[in-house]
Amino acid sequence: MKVHICAVGRLRAGPERALLDDYLTRFDKTGRALGLGPVSVHEVEDKKGGGMVAEAALLERVIPKGAVLVVMDERGRVIPSPEFAGKLGAWRDEGRGDVAFVIGGADGVDPSLRAKADFKLSFGAMVWPHMLARVMLSEQLYRAASILAGSPYHRV
Numbered sequence: 656m657k658v659h660i661c662a663v664g665r666l667r668a669g670p671e672r673a674l675l676d677d678y679l680t681r682f683d684k685t686g687r688a689l690g691l692g693p694v695s696v697h698e699v700e701d702k703k704g705g706g707m708v709a710e711a712a713l714l715e716r717v718i719p720k721g722a723v724l725v726v727m728d729e730r731g732r733v734i735p736s737p738e739f740a741g742k743l744g745a746w747r748d749e750g751r752g753d754v755a756f757v758i759g760g761a762d763g764v765d766p767s768l769r770a771k772a773d774f775k776l777s778f779g780a781m782v783w784p785h786m787l788a789r790v791m792l793s794e795q796l797y798r799a800a801s802i803l804a805g806s807p808y809h810r811v
Contacts, residue, residue, distance in 0.1 A: 656745040656754060658682075658694045658796065661717050662789055663710045663760035665698050666793045671786050674682035678793035685800040690747050694796065698790075701760070711765035714757055722753035726764050727792065729773030729782055736809055742774070758788050 666672050679694045686692035699713035718724065723746050734742075746754055757764055757772075769775065778791055801808035 656691055656751055657719070657756040658686075658692055658716070659697060659719060659722065659753060660694065660792060661687055661697045661699070661714050661755050661760065662758040662785065662810040663699055663701070663714065664686040664785060665700060665739040666786055666789060668698075671790050672728060674692075674790045675793050678790070678797045680801050682793065682797040685797065685806070686803055687802060688703065689744075689803050691743065691800055691803075695794075707762050707765035708767070709758065710760050714759075714764075714768060718757070719724065719753045721751075722755040723774070724750050724755055725774045725776055726757045726769050727759070727777070727788055728764060728769060728772075728775045730779055731777035733777050733779055736795060736798050737802055739776075740802035743796075743799050744803050756792055758785050758792070760785060 664674060675696075679696070682694055683692045697717035699710065699717060700710040701713060703709060724734065743754070756776075759765070778788065783791065798809050
């Protein structure tokens with residue numbers, strides 16, 4: 656199952672980019688044997704200032720047709736890492752070809768796109784910068800693959 660991170664904004668060179676690249680490389684290595692990956696990062700920018708509606712339209716263009724749509728949202732479900740791993744494994748086992756994780760811009764994800772989500776995921780009640788959310792998501796993807804592989808990376 657291919658994994659897509661569809662996000663508003665461009666992540667420039669710096670510590671967040673280095674962490675993102677590191678965790679995605681780890682995920683690709685661990686996930687490959689499990690039928691997970693590769694990961695593609697799709698970045699969109701609303702250069703005309705159309706807000707969440709324009710961002711949603713740009714995001715919808717990069718989300719693969721038929722993908723499991725997971726919206727990162729502060730109102731979403733907070734789940735433990737093993738449950739997240741189980742969801743990824745279940746979607747893979749159901750034969751889903753793609754899963755798309757959507758990270759909105761500074762104002763979040765437009766309600767019209769959020770309403771289409773198969774799952775809404777939250778990293779907690781606090782709001783995180785959307786650039787940092789990419790890093791956190793990439794680490795959780797790697798952790799999920801490690802859990803599914805039975806590696807000792809995740810400790811309870």
